[in-house]
Amino acid sequence: MTMNLSRQYCFTSPQGEDIYLYKLSNNKGTEVTISNYGAIITSYIIRMPDGQANDIVLGFDNIKDYQGKFYLSQYPWFGAAIGRYGNRIKNARFQIGGKEYLLTKNAGDNQLHGGVTGFDKKIWREIDASNGILVLTYTSSDGEEGYPGTLEVQLSYMLNDVDELCYEYIASTNKPTAVNLTHHSYFNLENGQGDIRDHTLKITASHYLEQDESLATTGRLIAVENTMYDFLQPKKISADWDQKTGYDQSFVTDKPGKTFGKVAEAWSGNSKLKLEVWTTEPVVHFYSGVWIPRVNGKNGTTYGPYSGFCLETQIHPNAVNYPHFPNTILRPGETYYQKTVYKVLAGSVK
Numbered sequence: 001m002t003m004n005l006s007r008q009y010c011f012t013s014p015q016g017e018d019i020y021l022y023k024l025s026n027n028k029g030t031e032v033t034i035s036n037y038g039a040i041i042t043s044y045i046i047r048m049p050d051g052q053a054n055d056i057v058l059g060f061d062n063i064k065d066y067q068g069k070f071y072l073s074q075y076p077w078f079g080a081a082i083g084r085y086g087n088r089i090k091n092a093r094f095q096i097g098g099k100e101y102l103l104t105k106n107a108g109d110n111q112l113h114g115g116v117t118g119f120d121k122k123i124w125r126e127i128d129a130s131n132g133i134l135v136l137t138y139t140s141s142d143g144e145e146g147y148p149g150t151l152e153v154q155l156s157y158m159l160n161d162v163d164e165l166c167y168e169y170i171a172s173t174n175k176p177t178a179v180n181l182t183h184h185s186y187f188n189l190e191n192g193q194g195d196i197r198d199h200t201l202k203i204t205a206s207h208y209l210e211q212d213e214s215l216a217t218t219g220r221l222i223a224v225e226n227t228m229y230d231f232l233q234p235k236k237i238s239a240d241w242d243q244k245t246g247y248d249q250s251f252v253t254d255k256p257g258k259t260f261g262k263v264a265e266a267w268s269g270n271s272k273l274k275l276e277v278w279t280t281e282p283v284v285h286f287y288s289g290v291w292i293p294r295v296n297g298k299n300g301t302t303y304g305p306y307s308g309f310c311l312e313t314q315i316h317p318n319a320v321n322y323p324h325f326p327n328t329i330l331r332p333g334e335t336y337y338q339k340t341v342y343k344v345l346a347g348s349v350k
Helices: 063-069 069-073
Strands: 003-011 018-025 031-035 041-047 053-055 081-082 091-096 101-104 125-130 132-138 151-159 164-173 182-184 199-204 207-211 216-224 249-252 261-267 273-279 283-287 310-314 336-346
Touching: 003 063, 003 125, 018 125, 018 151, 031 151, 041 336, 053 310, 063 069, 182 310, 199 283, 261 310, 273 310, 310 336
Parallel strands: none
Antiparallel strands: 003 018, 018 031, 031 041, 041 053, 081 182, 091 101, 125 132, 132 151, 151 164, 164 336, 199 261, 207 216, 207 249, 249 283, 261 273, 273 336, 283 310
């Protein structure tokens, strides 16, 4: 197996930090491009049987567009690393050992995806870019977005010759803190064209998490049986949805806890591509992209609602406020670890 990794300088930020694009490629011609700004996956190109390129993630041709005022004003987190805590923390607060911590609010009274300036807007530092593996690191300071403790985070990306893109998070802290990391790529298996309502989806989850009116989890699990959230058998994304809202829901997978396993798969009858999601995490959050703003994306494509979907792997959102949910408190001497793999298969259609 021969993997290739190249680096391209883009620009220097006003703070004097260099922004790069890194390209991972394999012997099949698959190319994955990642920036150290937000650890964003900017492209994921699959070579089709006819040789054409099929870029299966949404994003922009120019890395500076991820910092555009209009884009940030209606921000969908295209392709970015998410931290310190994925999804919503109710009322932007939690307790550790009886002490309450107040977080920044960026979704009404809640905190969403780590706050106003989360890991998605940080400039990550390269610590290794060799042997086909990109390793980035970021130090989140004590008090950042309201979180206690200095958190050291390492994020690695690897691409192999069977079109498996793997990312791994490792983190440690000097004080007890809340940690629940994920990644926010939007997939469209038809080269980013059109919308994803006719993509077929399967999620191996018998329960989903109830959410309140602000989309924060309530602590209650609900069976998917006889609901629109039943994806145990493959169906089109739009088969049972409310077309005004689509899906923005956390599914508790049927695999045991933090074991590594397949939790979801999606495929397109048009491109004949199949995407599998494998992870150590117990939850996959399925978002069908209803709030994607109308912006000009890659290759002259105009994005909008339902242009792509997310399958965000993590521990239960808002778990830090529910003792019966899996633990998301990381303590000194412990190591946070998460592994997720996106596997693309050509010619796979059901």
